Amino acid sequence: MTFLHLVAYGATILAFCFVVLSLACGLYYLAELVEEYTVFTKKIIKYATGTVVFIHVCLFIFDRKPFFQVLFSLACHGVYSMNLQTFPFISLTSPPFLASCVLVLIDHFVWFQYFTRHYTPFMDIAAFFGVCVWLIPFAYFISLSANDNALPLSDPAAADAIPSQRKQGLFKTILGYITRRRDDSLPSSHINVQEYNITPNAGLSSSLRNSYGGGGLDNRKMM
Numbered sequence: 001m002t003f004l005h006l007v008a009y010g011a012t013i014l015a016f017c018f019v020v021l022s023l024a025c026g027l028y029y030l031a032e033l034v035e036e037y038t039v040f041t042k043k044i045i046k047y048a049t050g051t052v053v054f055i056h057v058c059l060f061i062f063d064r065k066p067f068f069q070v071l072f073s074l075a076c077h078g079v080y081s082m083n084l085q086t087f088p089f090i091s092l093t094s095p096p097f098l099a100s101c102v103l104v105l106i107d108h109f110v111w112f113q114y115f116t117r118h119y120t121p122f123m124d125i126a127a128f129f130g131v132c133v134w135l136i137p138f139a140y141f142i143s144l145s146a147n148d149n150a151l152p153l154s155d156p157a158a159a160d161a162i163p164s165q166r167k168q169g170l171f172k173t174i175l176g177y178i179t180r181r182r183d184d185s186l187p188s189s190h191i192n193v194q195e196y197n198i199t200p201n202a203g204l205s206s207s208l209r210n211s212y213g214g215g216g217l218d219n220r221k222m223m
Contacts, residue, residue: 027142034143038088045139046084049077052132059132069110073132076103080136090144104137 034041056073059065080103082096090097111133115125 030142041143042087049081049136052136053077055132069114073107076107079103083140088143108133
């Protein structure tokens with residue numbers, strides 16, 4: 001039984017690695033979709049925020065959730081919505097973004113304290129935190145501008161001014177940085193082509209010039 005327990009631990013670790021890898025691939029794909037469809041993403045976040053607000057109201061009416069906690073969560077989502085004014089540009093130093101980072105932690109702590117005092121099944125707690133607390137902040141997280149030169153795809157004037165730049169999500173930038181560090185750590189062979197001074201088709205070009213050039217000179221002499 002001891003060896004079987006070791007096998008079970010190894011299988012658990014392997015399953016956890018697969019889950020993390022699947023989650024990373026899913027986040028990367030979502031970041032790609034956000035970059036390609038910024039206007040549509042803005043609409044989705046707007047409607048999702050309204051849906052979460054409606055869920056809070058229903059929880060207050062039907063499940064008798066505490067009024068002040070529900071009101072605080074509604075105020076938090078109101079602050080989150082202020083980031084839509086400049087979407088997909090979200091400055092990491094703007095007051096709405098900084099306030100959102102603080103409020104999402106406070107909102108999580110407020111509801112965590114509530115559920116520790118009032119027994120609720122685990123699935124209900126997980127669903128509440130996943131939908132009502134973390135869904136909207138997570139949507140903003142995967143669509144953050146990674147740098148100050150991010151280019152919104154919905155602004156043609158800006159696209160004409162800086163055509164070579166491309167908007168990147170924060171998650172994609174982090175994943176790309178990890179990939180570059182991994183590639184730099186791997187040994188690679190580098191061949192300097194300029195050392196050999198290779199001119200493609202040099203022999204063929206010279207032979208053609210000699211044949212045509214020589215023939216032309218002979219023709220001129222005969223004339």
